[in-house]
Every structure is written in structure tokens, then in C-alpha cells.
Amino acid sequence: MSRSTNSLHLAIALDSAGWxxxxxxxxxxxxxxxxxxKYWVDLIQRAERGLVDFVTIEDGLRLQSDxxxxxxxxxxxxxxxxxxxxxxxxxxxxxxxxGLLPTAIVNHTEPFHxxxxxxxxxxxxxxxxxxxxxxxxxxxxxxxxxxREIQPLRREDYANLDAPGLRQRLRDSFDEAADYVEVLRRLxxxxxDDAEIRDxxxxxxxxxxxxxxxDFEGRWFSVKGPSITPRPPQGQPVVAALGHAEVPYQxxxxxxxxxxxxxxxxxxxxxxxxQIRAQQQAVGRAADTVHVFADLVVFxxxxxxxxxxxxxxxxxxxxxxxxxxxxxxxxxxxxxxxxLLDWHRAGLSGYRLRPAVLPHDLSQITDYLVPELxxxxxxxxxxxxxxxxGLLGLSRxxxxxxxxxx
Amino acid sequence: MSTSxxxxxxxxxxxxVNNTTVWSDPAAGSQIAFDSFRHVAQTAERGKLDFFFxxxxxxxxxxxxxxHDLDIVGRPDTFTVLAALAAVTEHIGLAGTINSxxxxxxxxxxxxxxxxxxxxxxxxxxxxxxxxxxxxENFRRGGFLxxxxxxxxxRTFLRTASELWDSWHGDEIVADKETGxxxxxxxxxxxxxxxAHFDINGRFNVPRSPQGRPVILQAGExxxxxxxxxxxxxxxxxxxxxxxxxxxxxxxxxxxxxxFGRTRDQLLILPAAGFVLGDxxxxxxxxxxxxxxxxxxxxxxxxxLEQLWNTDLSGHDPDGPLPxxxxxxxxxxxxxAKGNAGARQLAKSPVALxxxxxxxxxxxxxxxxxxxIEVTGRQSFIGSPATVAAEINRFVQDDASDGxxxxxxxxxxxxxxxxxxxxxxxxxxxxxxTEYEGTTLRENLGLAPLGAVTATPVAW
Numbered sequence: 001m002s003r004s005t006n007s008l009h010l011a012i013a014l015d016s017a018g019w020x021x022x023x024x025x026x027x028x029x030x031x032x033x034x035x036x037x038k039y040w041v042d043l044i045q046r047a048e049r050g051l052v053d054f055v056t057i058e059d060g061l062r063l064q065s066d067x068x069x070x071x072x073x074x075x076x077x078x079x080x081x082x083x084x085x086x087x088x089x090x091x092x093x094x095x096x097x098x099g100l101l102p103t104a105i106v107n108h109t110e111p112f113h114x115x116x117x118x119x120x121x122x123x124x125x126x127x128x129x130x131x132x133x134x135x136x137x138x139x140x141x142x143x144x145x146x147x148r149e150i151q152p153l154r155r156e157d158y159a160n161l162d163a164p165g166l167r168q169r170l171r172d173s174f175d176e177a178a179d180y181v182e183v184l185r186r187l188x189x190x191x192x193d194d195a196e197i198r199d200x201x202x203x204x205x206x207x208x209x210x211x212x213x214x215d216f217e218g219r220w221f222s223v224k225g226p227s228i229t230p231r232p233p234q235g236q237p238v239v240a241a242l243g244h245a246e247v248p249y250q251x252x253x254x255x256x257x258x259x260x261x262x263x264x265x266x267x268x269x270x271x272x273x274x275q276i277r278a279q280q281q282a283v284g285r286a287a288d289t290v291h292v293f294a295d296l297v298v299f300x301x302x303x304x305x306x307x308x309x310x311x312x313x314x315x316x317x318x319x320x321x322x323x324x325x326x327x328x329x330x331x332x333x334x335x336x337x338x339x340l341l342d343w344h345r346a347g348l349s350g351y352r353l354r355p356a357v358l359p360h361d362l363s364q365i366t367d368y369l370v371p372e373l374x375x376x377x378x379x380x381x382x383x384x385x386x387x388x389x390g391l392l393g394l395s396r397x398x399x400x401x402x403x404x405x406x
Numbered sequence: 407m408s409t410s411x412x413x414x415x416x417x418x419x420x421x422x423v424n425n426t427t428v429w430s431d432p433a434a435g436s437q438i439a440f441d442s443f444r445h446v447a448q449t450a451e452r453g454k455l456d457f458f459f460x461x462x463x464x465x466x467x468x469x470x471x472x473x474h475d476l477d478i479v480g481r482p483d484t485f486t487v488l489a490a491l492a493a494v495t496e497h498i499g500l501a502g503t504i505n506s507x508x509x510x511x512x513x514x515x516x517x518x519x520x521x522x523x524x525x526x527x528x529x530x531x532x533x534x535x536x537x538x539x540x541x542x543e544n545f546r547r548g549g550f551l552x553x554x555x556x557x558x559x560x561r562t563f564l565r566t567a568s569e570l571w572d573s574w575h576g577d578e579i580v581a582d583k584e585t586g587x588x589x590x591x592x593x594x595x596x597x598x599x600x601x602a603h604f605d606i607n608g609r610f611n612v613p614r615s616p617q618g619r620p621v622i623l624q625a626g627e628x629x630x631x632x633x634x635x636x637x638x639x640x641x642x643x644x645x646x647x648x649x650x651x652x653x654x655x656x657x658x659x660x661x662x663x664x665x666f667g668r669t670r671d672q673l674l675i676l677p678a679a680g681f682v683l684g685d686x687x688x689x690x691x692x693x694x695x696x697x698x699x700x701x702x703x704x705x706x707x708x709x710x711l712e713q714l715w716n717t718d719l720s721g722h723d724p725d726g727p728l729p730x731x732x733x734x735x736x737x738x739x740x741x742x743a744k745g746n747a748g749a750r751q752l753a754k755s756p757v758a759l760x761x762x763x764x765x766x767x768x769x770x771x772x773x774x775x776x777x778x779i780e781v782t783g784r785q786s787f788i789g790s791p792a793t794v795a796a797e798i799n800r801f802v803q804d805d806a807s808d809g810x811x812x813x814x815x816x817x818x819x820x821x822x823x824x825x826x827x828x829x830x831x832x833x834x835x836x837x838x839x840t841e842y843e844g845t846t847l848r849e850n851l852g853l854a855p856l857g858a859v860t861a862t863p864v865a866w
Binding site: 022024025026029031032035036037041060061062063064071073074075076077078079080081082083085086087088089090091092093094108109110111112113116117119120121123124126140143144145146147191196198200202203204205206207208211220221222223224225226228229230317 | 429438444463465475476489494508512513516517519520521523524525545547574578581586587589594595604608609610611612613704705706
């Protein structure tokens with residue numbers, strides 16, 4: 001059952017006290033509770049009341065830093081974070097409709113562990129789990145694991161990721177990420193749905209012909225399978241990635257269901273989507289749905305001037321004007337609705353909104369932006385599906401290993 | 407309540423991947439649905455048990471080159487199912503088995519610290535190390551460890567994780583909105599560790615959790631394993647549930663503690679134990695026999711036999727005598743069964759064991775299946791609730807254990823009769839809590855608080 005193509009999808013990107021470095025000092029911020037479960041339950045239940053498709057939860061295997069590559073030794077910023085996958089698991093039983101996409105760093109971790117972790121959240125949430133995959137390209141991150149040398153990116157490299165020299169290194173990293181996602185997907189399919197038979201006559205609990213070795217062998221790792229966890233309720237939990245350049249767009253096109261991108265205009269969005277669609281064509285996934293969501297950092301207040309003043313106050317407290325890889329929106333929920341609908345026409349499925357301050361900007365989204373979009377007929381009035389795939393209009397896929405599967 | 411009586415510690419093991427979990431019973435529910443885990447954990451909490459315990463196996467077991475299909479197959483991920491259970495329980499400890507071979511300290515330390523935060527101080531870690539290349543095939547860290555290095559690996563892994571947990575002292579987060587100071591120090595979480603297994607340095611990124619670190623469980627059996635547990639564990643998860651063996655093990659391990667500078671109450675010894683209840687002892691015995699028959703089906707009896715004989719016995723009659731020929735001895739051992747610790751035990755001296763089994767079968771006139779039922783996993787406590795409560799209490803008061811990790815044969819309802827019928831009797835005797843005493847698992851187990859973090863590393 002498909003909804004109107006005019007309907008937007010909305011996700012909320014949660015990161016500690018919010019995306020602005022001074023967010024934790026705002027009046028309604030709860031900086032002393034960032035490591036408590038109640039903080040995360042409150043935020044995600046609030047997002048669920050706003051009927052958004054899913055939340056993402058940022059993570060990392062390093063202490064946060066304003067510097068992209070090394071610690072910044074700042075005592076005036078939020079530092080320290082909980083494992084995002086475990087936050088998602090903790091929230092799963094106390095939410096009922098919203099999708100849960102933790103972030104996982106894939107170049108230092110085991111796909112076998114992550115596959116069963118996400119499958120388990122899918123069970124605990126009755127079909128609302130996904131994963132956002134991310135790479136850590138720093139020497140600092142590598143030193144926490146001590147298993148591989150990483151030639152770190154330099155700060156200036158970030159401005160020019162499509163430069164030829166960088167491209168091969170990036171390609172290798174993203175190829176590894178693609179292998180990782182391939183292993184996740186194979187492991188999720190490594191049990192057919194009806195593998196458990198409990199056959200009293202023969203004494204067999206499972207039909208082992210319906211369990212499959214995945215026999216993945218790649219450049220960076222090999223994984224035998226099958227998973228120790230049966231196929232999750234959604235069959236394939238949702239996979240997402242954020243990209244800013246051609247090589248990451250390839251990963252989005254070949255491996256994910258949802259790509260997060262950072263256009264700064266509708267024309268920008270059109271161009272990025274064209275690249276992703278071309279990549280899908282190139283890897284034979286033209287027929288698959290790959291949703292493209294634009295990331296936006298949002299500072300929202302009922303009065304435009306209030307939002308502007310609030311951002312100025314935050315910037316002053318942070319000691320610098322806030323910058324981001326994503327477009328920064330400052331204004332009213334109605335103004336944001338205008339922008340969302342305008343860019344939507346460029347072919348975006350939806351948006352991943354990064355609240356500058358939690359819970360303030362999240363509340364502005366759920367209490368004002370969502371009703372505004374509903375009034376304009378552009379957003380759901382109630383959750384229309386029980387699973388995340390369902391909310392995203394993705395069917396439950398056939399198992400690649402089942403007899404008769406393509 | 408008499409102060410001279412020892413207080414019993416009880417945990418609930420989730421019945422899982424082995425033949426003792428009966429799936430053929432009409433009351434047997436899902437082994438993977440979250441509701442099954444919720445039911446067992448909430449039942450255990452209703453009974454004021456100390457913790458919920460989850461085992462782990464990172465590769466599906468195989469038999470004769472094929473996935474073993476007679477027992478329960480399939481389980482959840484340990485960390486995420488425990489984090490989800492933290493949402494539906496308030497007091498009970500959440501103990502997970504996590505392998506130190508196919509993980510890295512930085513990741514495991516932050517997962518346990520996160521679980522401890524997300525459960526309000528209820529996390530526990532059963533530290534295990536596997537050494538088989540068979541399981542390694544599922545991992546990029548695919549190699550395996552020579553058996554003689556496994557404690558060394560576990561020890562260094564745990565020491566490294568402890569250094570990471572201790573890298574935050576607990577007073578770093580100020581979060582003062584007025585002054586703008588979030589941290590009391592600009593560079594928290596610093597660590598450097600270098601040994602034969604791990605060469606890592608940097609900054610740990612999870613602040614010190616409510617318990618400081620998870621409660622540590624260990625299954626020490628060998629001399630080396632017992633020493634490891636005596637130095638580094640809070641709880642030993644032991645296999646000795648027979649009274650005499652259990653007392654000897656208890657005395658041995660507790661006597662090791664002083665030489666590592668620890669007191670006898672700083673390491674709890676909890677054997678795994680199954681139970682079967684009946685209105686009378688006779689009824690319980692009858693129920694236990696029925697359960698054993700369900701646990702050891704004719705096909706399962708043959709699989710067990712094949713594990714020891716190390717060859718295909720699919721044509722053997724389970725209701726006939728044991729094979730007359732000797733087991734096939736192979737250098738590697740366990741050609742038939744893989745990913746199965748029990749089978750590895752059998753492979754140690756197969757011919758001698760086969761002779762023992764044959765002698766027993768002959769003396770007691772047992773068929774193959776009856777023999778397997780006799781020599782594998784009989785329930786520890788069988789009887790009326792009064793009998794079982796008295797026996798558990800006898801073990802604890804006689805220093806054969808400090809309590810038990812209780813298993814049942816049925817998911818999800820198998821623990822219910824224990825909580826409904828045995829726990830109240832223990833409470834009446836004044837040997838088991840009626841309310842949780844503390845907020846953290848550590849407090850509820852009566853373990854001494856961790857000392858303040860010091861700059862000098864722990865001596866092990």
C-alpha cells in the first residue's frame with residue numbers, strides 16, 4: 001500500500017544535548033542526565049508523539065572533539081557518550097511505532113556481532129530496527145583498537161574529498177563498508193523464516209536445510225555464518241549511511257535503503273540525487289528503493305527573530321559561529337515547512353533534522369512543524385505501519401537464500 | 407532473622423542452546439521472541455533473585471559436518487537483549503556472557519559501561535575465552551588461541567577493560583550551565599596499555615558508570631582458572647552442583663583468596679543447578695524422569711553417543727546396548743561435534759570413558775538411551791518445594807556454595823514454580839531477601855564497594 005508521493009518522511013538525528021556545542025547550557029537542557037536511560041527514553045518518546053519515521057543516534061569510538069582528527073582538550077563541551085546500539089535496545093520496549101537507527105562504526109567492529117545486535121533490537125521492537133553505518137578514518141580511533149594502521153585524513157582533505165589522490169583511499173574504506181553491509185544482509189537472511197520446525201516425529205528443532213552458510217570472503221575479512229540469531233521480523237532491517245561526495249554516494253547506492261546527504265539548495269539536492277540514481281543504475285539497483293534524505297541542522301522558534309537571537313546567544317557562548325556539513329536552518333516551523341516542501345520537489349524522500357538544542361528544537365518539530373506539514377497534507381496524521389520498513393514503504397524482502405528466490 | 411545464617415544468592419539462567427531445554431513440551435514458547443526474555447527476567451525479579459544470566463555461543467553447533475538440529479538453535483545478541491531487559495525490570499542484575507577472543511577491550515568496555523548506565527548499575531559480565539578456529543570463522547579477528555593461552559588472554563583482556571573503566575574517576579562531569587564548565591578536567595579517559603595481546607592508547611569515551619565496572623563472573627575450573635577467578639572475579643559460575651565436589655571446590659577457591667589479598671566474602675561461588683518440583687518428592691522424581699526422557703530423545707541419545715565414539719552411529723539402536731567397538735581416537739578430537747564444550751570434554755580420554763559407560767550399562771542393565779540419560783545432566787534439586795528449599799539451604803549453610811544459578815527446562819514459564827513455591831520457603835527461613843537491599847547489583851550481592859580509582863594499576 002503506497003501513500004501519496006507528496007508525503008514527506010522525517011527523521012530526527014539525536015546527539016547528546018543537541019548539535020550546537022553550547023546546547024547543553026540552554027535552560028531546558030539536561031546535561032547532567034545525558035548518561036541516564038530516562039533522558040533517551042523521554043527524547044525518543046517525544047519524537048514518537050510527533051509521528052516521525054525514525055530517530056538516528058550518533059556514536060563514535062573516540063571522545064568527541066571540535067577537531068575532526070584529534071582530541072581538543074576542551075572542558076566546555078559535552079564529552080563522553082553511551083553506545084548508541086545499546087541506547088536503541090534500551091528504548092525499544094518502551095516505544096511502539098518509531099524506527100530506531102543507532103550509528104555503528106564499521107571499520108573497527110565485527111559484522112557478525114552487529115548483525116545479531118540489530119536483529120535483536122528488531123525482535124525487541126517488533127520490527128523497527130535499522131543501522132546507520134559510519135567509518136572512523138582517524139589514527140586516534142585506530143589506536144583504540146591497535147589492530148590496523150590508518151593513514152589519517154588531514155583537515156584540508158575534508159574540503160576536497162573528490163580529489164584524485166584521496167579518492168582511491170576513500171574508495172578502499174567505503175568498499176570495506178560495503179562488504180560489511182553485505183555481510184550484515186547475508187547474515188540476516190542466513191535463516192529462512194520457516195527454519196524452526198519443532199518436528200516431534202523426527203526430534204528436529206530446525207530444518208537445517210533452511211539455515212545457510214554465507215561464506216563471505218572479501219579483501220578485509222571473511223565470515224562463515226549462519227547467524228546465531230534467527231531472521232529478524234523485518235527480514236532486512238533498514239540500512240542507512242551519510243555521504244558528502246561521490247564515493248560515499250556509491251555506498252548509499254549499492255548498500256543502503258536510506259542515504260543522508262547534505263545539499264545546500266534544491267538544485268544541489270537534484271544534482272546529488274542524480275548521482276545516486278546513476279550509481280544505483282551502475283550497480284544494478286535501479287529498481288530498488290533508496291530513499292534520499294537531506295540533513296538539516298535546525299534552530300526553531302515561533303518567531304523568526306527569536307530563533308536568530310537564540311542562535312546568536314548559543315554561538316556567543318560557544319565562542320564561535322556554528323558551522324556544519326549540513327545546511328543550517330534558523331527560523332520558524334512554518335518557514336522550515338516551506339523549505340522542506342520546496343526541496344522535496346527536487347526528489348528528496350524526506351529529511352533528517354538535527355535539532356540544534358534538545359529538547360527545545362525537537363519539541364518545535366513535534367509540536368509545530370509536524371502539525372504545519374499535516375495541515376499542508378504533506379505528513380502522516382497517524383502511523384500507518386507497525387514496522388520501520390512499512391513506514392518507509394519498503395516491503396518485507398524475500399530471503400536471498402530461499403528456494404526460488406532470485 | 408538470625409544473623410548467623412548465610413544469605414543465599416540466587417540467579418536465573420535463561421534456558422537456551424542445549425538439550426536440557428525442552429522444546430517438545432506444549433508449554434514451550436519462543437526461544438527468540440523478546441516476550442520470552444521479558445517473562446523470565448520479570449519472574450526472576452518477582453522472586454527477588456540477584457541476577458538474570460545469559461550464556462553465549464558464537465557459532466551454531468555442528469554434528470558430523472552439519473548444523474546440529476535436535477536441540478534449541480538460535481539466540482539473541484547478549485548486549486542488546488540485556489539492554490532491552492533493563493527497560494522492563496528495575497532491580498535485577500543483568501549478566502551476559504561475552505567472549506574475550508572475538509572482541510576488543512575498547513568496544514567491550516564501552517558496551518558494559520553503557521549497559522551499566524542504561525540499567526542503573528545492574529550489569530555483570532561472565533568472562534569467557536574460546537580458542538577454536540571453528541568459531542573464529544565468523545570473525546575478522548578470525549584466528550584462534552592455543553588452549554594454554556586462553557586464561558592469559560582473558561586475564562589481559564579483563565585487565566585492559568578495567569583500565570578503561572578506571573580511566574574515568576567519576577568526578578569529571580560538572581555540567582555547570584552558568585560557568586560553562588562541562589568537565590572538571592580537559593582530558594578525561596586517558597589510557598595506555600601494551601602487552602603481548604593488546605597495544606592500545608588514547609581516551610576512553612564513556613564516563614564511569616554507576617557500579618564503576620560490571621560485576622565479574624568467571625567459570626574457573628582448572629588450577630589456573632581458579633587462580634584467575636580468585637584474583638579477578640566477583641562470582642564463580644561453577645559446574646560443581648554435587649554436594650561433596652561442591653564443598654571441595656568451595657574450600658579450594660575460598661582458600662586461594664587470601665594470597666591475592668582478598669577476603670572470603672569477596673568472591674561468591676554459584677554452581678549452575680536445575681530443579682524439578684512436585685507436590686511430593688515421589689511426584690517430583692516422576693516428573694524429573696519424564697523431563698529427562700524429553701531431554702534425551704532417541705535421536706539425541708545417538709548424537710551424544712557419536713560425540714564420544716567420534717563416528718557415525720546413525721544405524722545404532724538407541725534401545726539396545728552400547729557399541730561393542732571402541733571410540734575412534736583422532737589427534738584433533740571432536741571430529742563429529744563442533745562448537746560444543748561438552749563434546750570437547752568427552753574427547754579427552756574417549757576409550758577409558760567408553761569402558762566406564764559400558765561397565766555401568768552392564769551393571770545396571772541400561773540401554774544406550776537409558777545410559778545417556780544417566781550420565782548427562784541430571785537435575786540437581788528434585789523434590790517437593792520444602793525438600794528443594796531445605797537442600798539449597800543445606801548447600802549454602804554447609805559452605806558447598808553461596809547460592810545457585812538456577813536453570814529450568816522450559817521457556818518461558820519454567821522458572822515460575824521455583825519463584826512461586828521455593829523462594830517463599832527460603833524467605834521464611836530468613837535466608838533469602840524479601841526486598842532488594844540496594845540499587846546496584848554489587849550492593850545486592852553484598853560485595854564490597856570498589857575502592858576509589860587510584861593512579862596505580864591493579865596488581866593482576
